[in-house]
Amino acid sequence: MKHIVIVGAGQAGLQAAETLRAGGFDAPITLLGEEAHLPYHRPPLSKAWLAGSLGADQLAMRTAAALERKQIAVRTGTKVVSIDTAGQSVALADGSRLGYSGLLLATGATPRTLPCAAAATGAVRVLRSRDDADAISARLAHCAQRGLPLIVVGGGFIGLEVAATARQLGVAVTILEAAPRLLERVLAQSLSDWYARLHLGHGARVVLNARISGIEAAADDTVEVHLADGRVFPAGLVLVGIGVDANDALARDAGIECASGIVVDAHGRTSAPGVTAAGDCTIRRLDNGELLRLESVQNAVEQGRAAASTLLGLDRPFSGTPWFWSDQHGRKLQIAGLSRGADGWTVRGDMQGDGFSVFHFRGARLIAVDSIDAARDHLVARKLLAAGASPTPAQAADLTLDLATLIDGA
Ligand SMILES: Cc1cc2nc3c(=O)[nH]c(=O)nc-3n(C[C@H](O)[C@H](O)[C@H](O)COP(=O)(O)OP(=O)(O)OC[C@H]3O[C@@H](n4cnc5c(N)ncnc54)[C@H](O)[C@@H]3O)c2cc1C
Missing domain, CATH: 3.30.390.30 (FAD/NAD-linked reductase, C-terminal dimerisation domain)
Structure with a gap:
């Protein structure tokens, strides 16, 4: 029986499901998502959602009714624990199995953390999910109330966006960046300097070449970030934004080729026949053999479309120019x-x-x-x-x- 299973109910997963329906696929589609929520937009989590200026209906990508109309069955709170590519089924955390005729992996990525004992206090956080954002939001309110600063570890897009939102909420902010400049991985020096001036102009402190030696729990529900040069930064909240790792373990365990991400071609095909992948969990092999990893809404949408097209038997590779955006101050x-x-x-x-x-x-x-x-x-x-x-x-x-x-x- 025809049945397409999509693992990961995020940007790429939903896009793929809708592309399948728009392309005339009329058999069951099941979207399996570990989170408790229906698919929602992640970009506002560091911006308008965190600032409290966006409603839940605007964060959601589709209503339950819209998904039902398209006959896309979304199972929230459902984690896939393994894939049997030979038997064409996935195993779920509750012990049950689900068979498929076509499989699409859209499992996203996991933020890197800093191993530290202070993580248990709840004052050291990463931001990927709506639940993460809600916990950070509550903690920022606590910081604003008690006059405690936010320390952002990592001057990349997510850290800087949270820094900007926190300033907007009246919280003192220090940005600690290990590199000699902000956004070093993605922007030229001139724009890194421009961003440093932007954040300084809005009252944040920016510390470059900052080597963190530890984060310790301190008195009164606060933590301290220690630098290798001896400086100590007390905080009510530490936001760690030091990049993500692709969620490729399911694929790796199933013997599918991975290299810091599930290796796909422009059609979203993996090394396993009948298994496609899209979005932040992937790394794309280009025609010249180079591997390209992108983490963006556009990449998730385009790869979701390409992989779904492959499952439909169509030849619609992703070949667009990459684009991205960020909003700060x-x-x-x-x-x-x-x-x-x-x-x-x-x-x-x-x-x-x-x-x-x-x-x-x-x-x-x-x-x-x-x-x-x-x-x-x-x-x-x-x-x-x-x-x-x-x-x-x-x-x-x-x-x-x-x-x-x-x-x-x-
Ligand atoms: C705070 C924040 C701000 C961002 N801002 C921007 C921006 O301004 N511009 C931009 O272009 N991009 C931005 N991004 C990046 C963009 O949101 C991602 O690139 C995009 O969401 C990737 O989509 P995806 O479907 O690959 O992964 P996701 O949207 O992360 O979806 C993957 C889903 O799979 C689920 N999952 C994982 N493993 C399993 C499993 N075993 N079983 C079941 N479910 C599983 C996860 O829980 C998750 O819900 C931002 C991201 C964040 C976190």
């Missing part, structure tokens, strides 16, 4: 392309002004554009990158030139 960053490997860059607009974009080049080729409050630049950049069209650095910086005019000539 009312400023919107939009990234198009991947800037790693860039050897030159130029700025369009004024970095001290309302909006600007940083264009990244490898040789003469445009490879990525990071835009701050410059939505049009971002949209044009996506089109330029998709078309393989490159302005010269001088053209990119020339505000009198409409860069969209370069696309036809590509």
Whole structure:
């Protein structure tokens, strides 16, 4: 009997289920989710949801009624513990088994933690799920009430977004980053500096080259973060935002090829016939053999579509330009392309002004554009990158030139 099982009721899992239905799949679809909630949007968890300005109905991706109309059976609170690829079934934590004709793994990722005894106090937290966000929210309210600071460990997107939201809620914030600059893995130095100024301007402390030697429980329901150089930072809450690991254990245990993520091709195919994967749990093998790991809504959506199409027997690989966004202190960053490997860059607009974009080049080729409050630049950049069209650095910086005019000539 035809039955598609999707493990992970998040962004990629729901996308895949809806793509299957839209593509005419008329047999049962079961979406298995470990969390207690129906699929919801994760990006607001560090932004509007944490700030208390978003309702639960807006956080949810679909209502129960909408899922029922599409005949997508979502089983919340249901953890898959193993996969039998030969017998085509998954085992659930309650001991039961579920057979499938096609399987899609969309298990997401788990935040890395810092092993410390103080974790037991509840004052050291990571942020991935709605339950994490709700616990952080309660703790931030406690900090605001008692005048206790938040220490953010890790100056990446999630840490910085939580830092911005906490400032908005009136909480004192210190950001501890191990690297010499914020967002080192993803942004050029110029934008790292811009972000440091943004957070300093909103009253946060930013400590770079910070080596943490321990986090200790302290008196009065507080904790202390110790640096290797002897400095100590007391806190009411420590948010650890030091990256995530792909949830690939189920696949690995089933003998499916993994390499810091489930290895998939552009069609979402894994090394096991009939098993596909999508989203943060994957790492994609590109045509040149390189492995690319992305953690973003766009990647989850596009890979969810591609993997579902494969299960439908269609040939619709994911080949789009990667894009991403982040909101901090009312400023919107939009990234198009991947800037790693860039050897030159130029700025369009004024970095001290309302909006600007940083264009990244490898040789003469445009490879990525990071835009701050410059939505049009971002949209044009996506089109330029998709078309393989490159302005010269001088053209990119020339505000009198409409860069969209370069696309036809590509
Ligand atoms: C706080 C926060 C802010 C973010 N902000 C942005 C942003 O601004 N822009 C952007 O592009 N991206 C952002 N992201 C990243 C984006 O949300 C993720 O890339 C996206 O959610 C990945 O989708 P996914 O379906 O792969 O994984 P998820 O959405 O994490 O879904 C995976 C689901 O699988 C479940 N699961 C795992 N193992 C099992 C199992 N064995 N059995 C059953 N269920 C299982 C998990 O519980 C989870 O619910 C943010 C993420 C977070 C956490």
